Amino acid sequence: MFEFLTANPAVALLKADHDRVKELFDRFEAAKTRPARVKIVRAALVELKVHAAIEEELFYPAVRKPVGKDIMNEADEEHHVAKLLIAELDAMDGTEDHFDAKFHVLAENVRHHIQEEEGEMLPKAQKVKLDFAALADKMTARKEKLLASGVPPVGEDAMVKASRGKGDSSARAAKRKPPKLPKRRS
Numbered sequence: 001m002f003e004f005l006t007a008n009p010a011v012a013l014l015k016a017d018h019d020r021v022k023e024l025f026d027r028f029e030a031a032k033t034r035p036a037r038v039k040i041v042r043a044a045l046v047e048l049k050v051h052a053a054i055e056e057e058l059f060y061p062a063v064r065k066p067v068g069k070d071i072m073n074e075a076d077e078e079h080h081v082a083k084l085l086i087a088e089l090d091a092m093d094g095t096e097d098h099f100d101a102k103f104h105v106l107a108e109n110v111r112h113h114i115q116e117e118e119g120e121m122l123p124k125a126q127k128v129k130l131d132f133a134a135l136a137d138k139m140t141a142r143k144e145k146l147l148a149s150g151v152p153p154v155g156e157d158a159m160v161k162a163s164r165g166k167g168d169s170s171a172r173a174a175k176r177k178p179p180k181l182p183k184r185r186s
């Protein structure tokens, strides 16, 4: 039984993806130059988009019912927030004032999501009676296809596009002049 748990090929595939993106997050923190940081962000966005797609298309539907609605719905919402930030970062060239902050927040969000998946969802999922080898094969094939052809646009891309650059209200608010306030009497 224990051997089966650790040898689950679909879970191993997801964990390997997690380790790769966490390494990219660490490399981003350590990178000193703008081109180096932008390059790491681009690589991380591709990894995250492909990973989210194979989870949402294949892994999540296969385990949703036995794992339970609460855990799975929370994972969906974490994907949604991440995909919104990914879509915004995709539309940026890396020179923007909030580019690094946006990626930091994405990294924090994804690290938290990984912790929940590895701590809660995956241990439950791998107990499900399923042909995980067949699922892993499907996930690998889909992953290769997406890496070769690119991930098709998702709803969050359309949301960011529809905002025509006006969606990021907090970043725009940061450009506001400070309010005029009376000097404090000492």
Ligand SMILES: [Fe+2]
Binding pocket: 052, 055, 075, 079, 113, 117
């Ligand atoms: Fe996920």
